[in-house]
Amino acid sequence: MSDVIALHFDVDGEDFTRAGEASYGVKRTLKQLGINPEAVRKVAIALFEGEINMVIHADGGVIDIEIDNNQIKMILKDKGPGIPDIEKAMQEGFSTASDDVRSLGFGAGMGLPNMKKYTDSMEIQTELGVGTTVTMVVNL
Amino acid sequence: MSSSFFHSVTLERDKCKGCINCIKRCPTEAIRVRNGKAQILTERCIDCGECIRVCPHHAKQPIYDPLSSIDSFKYKVALPAPALFGQFHNLDDLNIVLKALLSLGFDDVFEVSKAAELVSDATRSFMQKNPRRPVISSACPAVVRLIRVRFPNLLEYLLPLNAPIEVAARMARAEAVKKTGLPPDQIGIVFISPCAAKVTAVKMPLGNEKSEVDCVIAIKEIYPRLLPLMKLAANDPGEMTETGRIGLSWGGSGGEASGTLTEQYLAADGIENVIKVLEDLEDEKFPELEFIELNACTGGCVGGVLTVENPYVAKTRLKNLRKYLPVARNHLGEEIPEEFQWDQEIQYEPVLKIADGVSEAITKMAILDNIDKTLPGLDCGSCGAPSCRALAEDVVRGVAQVDDCIFRLREQMHALVKGLSQLEGSFPAPFRAEQEEEE
Numbered sequence: 001m002s003d004v005i006a007l008h009f010d011v012d013g014e015d016f017t018r019a020g021e022a023s024y025g026v027k028r029t030l031k032q033l034g035i036n037p038e039a040v041r042k043v044a045i046a047l048f049e050g051e052i053n054m055v056i057h058a059d060g061g062v063i064d065i066e067i068d069n070n071q072i073k074m075i076l077k078d079k080g081p082g083i084p085d086i087e088k089a090m091q092e093g094f095s096t097a098s099d100d101v102r103s104l105g106f107g108a109g110m111g112l113p114n115m116k117k118y119t120d121s122m123e124i125q126t127e128l129g130v131g132t133t134v135t136m137v138v139n140l
Numbered sequence: 141m142s143s144s145f146f147h148s149v150t151l152e153r154d155k156c157k158g159c160i161n162c163i164k165r166c167p168t169e170a171i172r173v174r175n176g177k178a179q180i181l182t183e184r185c186i187d188c189g190e191c192i193r194v195c196p197h198h199a200k201q202p203i204y205d206p207l208s209s210i211d212s213f214k215y216k217v218a219l220p221a222p223a224l225f226g227q228f229h230n231l232d233d234l235n236i237v238l239k240a241l242l243s244l245g246f247d248d249v250f251e252v253s254k255a256a257e258l259v260s261d262a263t264r265s266f267m268q269k270n271p272r273r274p275v276i277s278s279a280c281p282a283v284v285r286l287i288r289v290r291f292p293n294l295l296e297y298l299l300p301l302n303a304p305i306e307v308a309a310r311m312a313r314a315e316a317v318k319k320t321g322l323p324p325d326q327i328g329i330v331f332i333s334p335c336a337a338k339v340t341a342v343k344m345p346l347g348n349e350k351s352e353v354d355c356v357i358a359i360k361e362i363y364p365r366l367l368p369l370m371k372l373a374a375n376d377p378g379e380m381t382e383t384g385r386i387g388l389s390w391g392g393s394g395g396e397a398s399g400t401l402t403e404q405y406l407a408a409d410g411i412e413n414v415i416k417v418l419e420d421l422e423d424e425k426f427p428e429l430e431f432i433e434l435n436a437c438t439g440g441c442v443g444g445v446l447t448v449e450n451p452y453v454a455k456t457r458l459k460n461l462r463k464y465l466p467v468a469r470n471h472l473g474e475e476i477p478e479e480f481q482w483d484q485e486i487q488y489e490p491v492l493k494i495a496d497g498v499s500e501a502i503t504k505m506a507i508l509d510n511i512d513k514t515l516p517g518l519d520c521g522s523c524g525a526p527s528c529r530a531l532a533e534d535v536v537r538g539v540a541q542v543d544d545c546i547f548r549l550r551e552q553m554h555a556l557v558k559g560l561s562q563l564e565g566s567f568p569a570p571f572r573a574e575q576e577e578e579e
Binding site for chain 1: 290292293419420422423424425488490492493494495496497498499501502503505506509533
C-alpha cells in the first residue's frame with residue numbers, strides 16, 4: 001500500500017479575504033512533492049473556484065485533499081442550500097450569486113464550468129437544503 | 141540544477157548572533173542557523189535582500205564592487221540607475237549628478253533611464269505581437285529568481301527582454317568603442333546600483349549567457365563623495381541628460397508599468413506583496429490584466445539595499461524631477477533589436493521539492509507530516525529553521541534532527557527526570573525492608 005498525503009482545510013463562509021488559503025496550501029505541498037507544474041496549475045485553479053463557490057453559496061465548508069502516486073483528489077463538502085439544477089449550474093455564465101457578490105468581482109458563472117474544465121473528472125452530489133459535495137480529480 | 145550559485149549577500153560572522161530575525165523573514169526559507177551563525181541555502185536564495193534589511197546586528201551585508209575596481213579600465217563609463225536621482229535633497233537638474241559622476245573619475249556617463257525608455261518601447265512592440273496575457277515584468281532580478289524557484293507556471297509570462305541596465309551596458313560599450321577606438325575589454329561599464337541583486341544578475345545572469353556590466357558600485361558608497369562634487373557641478377551643470385519622464389519613472393514602483401501605456405496594469409512592490417500577486421496569478425485570478433510589474437523592494441528600485449534615502453521620499457523626489465521632462469526622449473522602431481532580447485530561456489529550478497521522484501516524495505511527505513504533528517507548532521525558530529514545518533522538512537531531507545526542537549528535548553528531559561525520581565525511590569532488596577520499617 002503506497003502512501004497517501006491528506007490535507008484538510010476549513011473554509012470560512014464569511015471571510016472573502018481568506019478564500020484561496022486552501023489553494024495556496026495545496027500548491028505549496030504539490031511543489032514540494034515535485035508534481036508537474038501543469039497539474040499544479042489545474043489543481044490551483046479548480047480549487048480556488050471551488051473555494052469561492054463555498055464562500056459565496058454555502059457559508060463555507062471543508063476541503064479534503066488526497067494525493068497519491070496517480071492522482072490528486074479534491075473533496076469539497078458544504079452544508080449549503082444544494083444545487084437545484086446541476087445542468088443549468090454547469091452552463092457558462094449562469095450564476096445565482098447576489099449583486100453584492102458580483103460587485104466583488106465574483107459570480108461570473110464560470111465557477112463550476114472552470115472546475116470541470118481544469119480537472120480530469122468531477123462529480124457533484126447535492127441535496128436541496130442539505131448540502132453539496134464536489135469531488136474533483138486531477139490525474140498525474 | 142545549477143551547482144554554482146553566486147549570491148550578493150555575505151555574512152560578517154563576528155556580528156552574527158545566531159538570532160532568528162533573518163530566518164523568519166526569508167521568503168524562500170533559505171536560511172538556517174547552524175553553529176550559532178546564519179547560513180544560506182544557496183540554491184534557494186533569490187537575492188531579495190530581506191535578510192540584509194532585517195538583520196539588527198548588520199551581520200548580513202550586500203556585496204558590491206569597490207570604487208577602486210574601475211581603475212583597471214582605460215575608459216570608464218558610469219551607468220547611473222534612475223533611483224540615484226531620487227537620493228538628493230533639492231536636486232532640480234539631472235545634469236548636476238551626471239557632471240559630478242564625471243568629476244568622480246568617469247570618462248563618460250550613460251543613463252540607465254535612457255535604455256529604460258527603449259525597453260518600454262520594446263515592451264509595447266512585444267505586447268502588440270504577442271497575445272499571451274498578462275505579461276510579467278522581468279526587470280527585477282529577485283522576482284525573476286523567485287518565479288524560477290516557486291512559480292514554474294508563470295515562467296512563460298515573463299517579458300523575454302533584457303532589463304534596462306543590460307541594454308544600457310551593451311549600448312554604452314558599443315558607443316564607447318566607437319568614440320575611443322579602444323578594444324571593448326578596456327572599457328569599464330560601471331553600474332551605479334541601488335540593488336544588490338543586480339550584482340548577482342551580473343555575475344550569474346538569467347536569460348543571457350553573459351552580462352555586459354563590468355562592475356556594480358553601490359549608490360550608498362559613492363553618495364558621500366558625490367555630494368561635494370555636485371555642489372561644484374551646480375555652477376555649470378551643462379546639458380548631458382537624455383532622460384525623459386518614462387525613463388526616470390522606472391526608479392519607482394509603477395514606473396515601468398505606466399511606460400507600457402496601458403491602463404490595465406498592476407504594480408506590486410515588497411517581496412511579500414509580490415508573492416501574493418504571483419500566487420493569485422497562478423490561480424488565474426486576474427484575467428483582465430495586461431501587464432504586471434513586480435519589484436522585490438518596497439517602493440521599487442528606490443527601496444534597494446544599496447540606497448541611502450527612504451524609498452518613499454526618493455519616489456516623491458523622482459516625481460518632482462520628472463515634472464519638467466519630456467515624456468520620452470528615446471525611441472525604438474517597430475522591430476526589437478537583438479540586444480534587447482534574451483538569448484536563453486529561463487528554466488524551472490524546483491529547489492523546494494523534497495525528493496527526486498514523486499513516489500519517493502510522497503513517502504517522505506507522509507513522514508514529514510507525522511514529524512510535523514509531534515512538533516509544538518510555535519514556529520519559534522530556536523532549532524535554526526524558520527518554522528516547525530521547515531524543521532520537519534529538514535529532518536526528512538536528512539539535514540536536521542527532531543531533537544533539535546528544544547520543546548521536544550524538554551519533554552524528553554521531563555521523561556528522564558521522572559524516570560530518575562522513580563529510581564530514587566526504589567532500593568535493592570537487602571535494603572528495602574529496613575527502610576520500610578524506618579518509616
